[in-house]
Amino acid sequence: MHPTLARVVVRRGPFPRVLTGCVLALTAASGRPALAADWYTGAETAGAQDSWIVSVDTSTTVSSQGSQFAGATATAAPAGTLLTSGLRLRADATIGSYRAGTGLGQQAEVAAMVGYGWVWPEAVLSAFVGLNVRRNEMPGLEASLRNAGGLKAALDLYARPTPGTMVHATGTYSSTFNAYYGRLRGGVAVMGGFLGPEVALLGDDYYRQWRIGAHWSGFQVGALQFGVAAGYLHDQTRKGGLYTTVDMRAGF
Template structure:
């Protein structure tokens, strides 16, 4: 049977196409429609949780939990932030102006001043919103929001006005920077209108290993009743899987509690 002149070119083209396909198979060259899709991008964290324990030789200990959320993106890029924090602690100090209560009938009335040990508890919570600017060299975030705080004292100390439940506003800044490839600077500073409470921590570090830093730190914290400053050293960035750990310790001077030592354990995880 003879092929028509019209069918002959079609057969010739099909033979060439089949040969090319066979050559692709033989040489291992993938067909365009069979090419593998690009690997999916690594997901960036949108939530971080920080847990810390702060203790001193002056009879105080506190635990803090801080959660941060990037609601419209990731923590690795600039954008809005939500910050929720809570602090629970205990402390004690000596007071020289405690009244001595004596029974009079069915009641107790103050008789004279005495000297005693006051034990206090602290509960604090805040809900803040802010914005963080992130770059290859670090980032800086600003926050503002309501703050609720409660101080309970036992026995009652009339000389300490920082007591009871109070609410107010809280503002703060958090910043981290790498001035060079082997150094870091970190700053945390917060102020609350509740009893004029404040907390500031500044760290400088030199890289000891990959993103593990060691160096000095300084802290200042207080309120309408006490004022304290600290100077010590820190080790920041130890990694155990996704968990990061920091340790610090040093000397403190407190206007109410006197001199002593402090230690802080920080943990951080993001997902």
């Protein structure tokens, strides 16, 4: 979802990210000013928040089309904390499967990137670039084309225009199979989280899909933040269907 949008999901052919980046945010119900930097810190006390140097975002998406993806992203601030502007390091991993014609396509990816995060009172912008290795297996794809490596870039924006609203946009692109992923969400504070619409586009040289739905994200369960989303999707192979996404975020 955010910030380092790394996040999960991410995102990279037909898989979830996040943001990408999993997309979780705090609500005004936390009892203190809800700023964009909260995305990095969760609903902890100020002292605990200041010590956060690593965030871990996971995301899982399943659909009625027979596709399922899981991803994880770890983002670190090696020269400070995630509450301050500075250098960022990020590692992504994704695995999943999807229906491709009459067969089953499978996909896996790992990536390592370096970037920078700009932190303001109402917004966080992060940009990354690095290397990835990707494996695509699908009917008719030659063995020599299944494994490839290349460059990957990611951009993530999380903003809190007011204490009761949020906007999150994340996107990734990889030269490996021309894989891309983008997710845009907005919301208002409702019942301890943020409720609102979301849209997403994802695909690569062999697969394309778009989604439109609703999310409720940023609600706290113990030391973790969670988010859920559901809606309608359309892909080039099996056409229309339904999807569900579950995001989770932790920090250290």
